[in-house]
Amino acid sequence: MRRIRIALGSEDGINISPTHLGMAEKFHIYDLWENGDYRFIEKRVNRSPQERKHADPEKRKAVTEILKDCDLFVGRRLSPNFVKLRDNTRFQPVVTEIDTISDFMEELRNFFPHLSDLVKRRKEGEKPKEIPKISKPLKLNHIYGPVPSRRLGFSLGVDLVPYKTCSFDCVYCQLGRTTDKTVERKEWMPTGEVLSQIKEAIDSKGRIDYLTFSGSGEPTLHSRIGWLIREVKKITDIPVAVLTNGSLLFKEDLREELMAADLVVPSLDAATQKSLERVNRPHSSLNIGEIIQGILQFSREFKGRIWLEIMLVKGINDVEEEIEKMVKIVRKMQPDKVHLNTVVRPPSEEFAHPLSISDLERIKASFGQRCEIIAGFKGEREEAYVQDIEGDILELVQRRPVTLSDISHSLGLHQNEVIKYLQVLEEKGKVEAHRFEGRRYYKPGMG
Numbered sequence: 001m002r003r004i005r006i007a008l009g010s011e012d013g014i015n016i017s018p019t020h021l022g023m024a025e026k027f028h029i030y031d032l033w034e035n036g037d038y039r040f041i042e043k044r045v046n047r048s049p050q051e052r053k054h055a056d057p058e059k060r061k062a063v064t065e066i067l068k069d070c071d072l073f074v075g076r077r078l079s080p081n082f083v084k085l086r087d088n089t090r091f092q093p094v095v096t097e098i099d100t101i102s103d104f105m106e107e108l109r110n111f112f113p114h115l116s117d118l119v120k121r122r123k124e125g126e127k128p129k130e131i132p133k134i135s136k137p138l139k140l141n142h143i144y145g146p147v148p149s150r151r152l153g154f155s156l157g158v159d160l161v162p163y164k165t166c167s168f169d170c171v172y173c174q175l176g177r178t179t180d181k182t183v184e185r186k187e188w189m190p191t192g193e194v195l196s197q198i199k200e201a202i203d204s205k206g207r208i209d210y211l212t213f214s215g216s217g218e219p220t221l222h223s224r225i226g227w228l229i230r231e232v233k234k235i236t237d238i239p240v241a242v243l244t245n246g247s248l249l250f251k252e253d254l255r256e257e258l259m260a261a262d263l264v265v266p267s268l269d270a271a272t273q274k275s276l277e278r279v280n281r282p283h284s285s286l287n288i289g290e291i292i293q294g295i296l297q298f299s300r301e302f303k304g305r306i307w308l309e310i311m312l313v314k315g316i317n318d319v320e321e322e323i324e325k326m327v328k329i330v331r332k333m334q335p336d337k338v339h340l341n342t343v344v345r346p347p348s349e350e351f352a353h354p355l356s357i358s359d360l361e362r363i364k365a366s367f368g369q370r371c372e373i374i375a376g377f378k379g380e381r382e383e384a385y386v387q388d389i390e391g392d393i394l395e396l397v398q399r400r401p402v403t404l405s406d407i408s409h410s411l412g413l414h415q416n417e418v419i420k421y422l423q424v425l426e427e428k429g430k431v432e433a434h435r436f437e438g439r440r441y442y443k444p445g446m447g
């Protein structure tokens with residue numbers, strides 16, 4: 001197995017010396033293996049002479065003698081000696097801003113193939129100009145994905161509100177119960193920070209087919225969503241989609257803000273106040289008449305595409321009279337598509353059951369040509385799936401029962417992303433969900 005030997009300066013064996021490598025009092029030597037394992041080898045005292053002048057060649061020579069079996073020299077700063085090492089020796093310099101040895105070694109594992117290639121080329125006599133910089137990845141807490149999605153391809157999710165801040169508390173919500181039911185529009189997340197994270201993600205995340213404002217609640221509650229969409233449009237051609245429950249579209253300022261989006265996917269799960277209250281459990285100030293008028297008005301004004309999503313819950317909003325009323329609304333609205341969905345992911349409430357595929361097919365016929373069933377039934381797969389993430393989730397579940405939020409925090413993945421993996425793992429029988437004191441816990445399954 002391939003191995004790289006690493007030298008870094010440290011006085012206490014915990015932190016990397018905040019100076020040039022040659023100035024450290026002690027060197028710590030580690031081996032990093034191709035499979036990501038790493039091991040401390042030994043500590044060596046830096047017996048090289050005090051630097052008489054900057055980039056002293058005598059000092060460089062003495063340090064390379066002490067570290068002659070090492071491949072990688074790690075420093076906190078790019079010193080002139082590092083440039084000379086790069087241009088004249090077989091040693092590969094690396095610079096890092098990471099403070100501790102353990103964090104650095106963890107991060108270094110991700111760079112093994114690239115560093116190993118540089119080391120090999122040097123051993124063969126080449127002198128590559130690159131001095132890699134190892135940094136901690138920027139934490140993108142407002143961004144998740146790209147998540148493979150049937151409708152939007154690789155969709156980069158943008159989260160604009162704190163977890164479960166929503167004007168609804170839908171019985172089918174896959175995120176659990178709403179903890180902050182509100183209609184207050186305000187800057188729930190720092191807009192500048194969200195924008196810089198979107199920029200960072202566009203530069204670093206590979207294929208993105210859609211930038212999707214959705215996330216941990218209702219994105220239109222963010223009062224600067226319009227500004228954000230317009231700013232995003234200045235920096236990228238990637239289309240912007242907004243997934244909304246549609247409850248606030250009666251507000252003229254919000255409709256205006258959404259005009260810059262390419263695609264808006266509003267939901268409409270009810271045609272009567274009774275159904276709205278049963279399925280969406282809205283904020284007390286909301287009423288179905290206003291919601292429907294808002295959605296209709298928006299469809300008249302919006303120049304982009306609109307896909308209307310209708311989520312049907314067995315025995316709650318799937319009765320014939322309700323469907324007939326919804327069909328009439330859809331005729332007036334003329335959306336580009338109608339997406340019929342049902343409860344295929346673990347819902348907030350256990351009494352929220354899915355419709356059968358044959359019921360959905362029957363209802364689909366009433367909505368006409370533009371209607372599609374988008375519910376992903378058992379056995380269907382998303383386009384891409386990362387086996388490593390599946391393994392990480394299984395490892396957590398095997399240690400102790402965990403909630404969706406535990407998994408999301410432990411793995412640094414957004415809950416919406418984790419949900420997709422859990423759904424597949426449940427189908428395979430590898431995890432099982434259990435309710436305890438109102439919370440859903442995941443345990444190893446029998447599969």
Ligand code: SF4
Pocket residue numbers: 166167168169170172173174175178216217218245
């Ligand atoms: S499904 Fe959407 S609208 Fe309904 S409670 Fe969950 S986040 Fe809010």
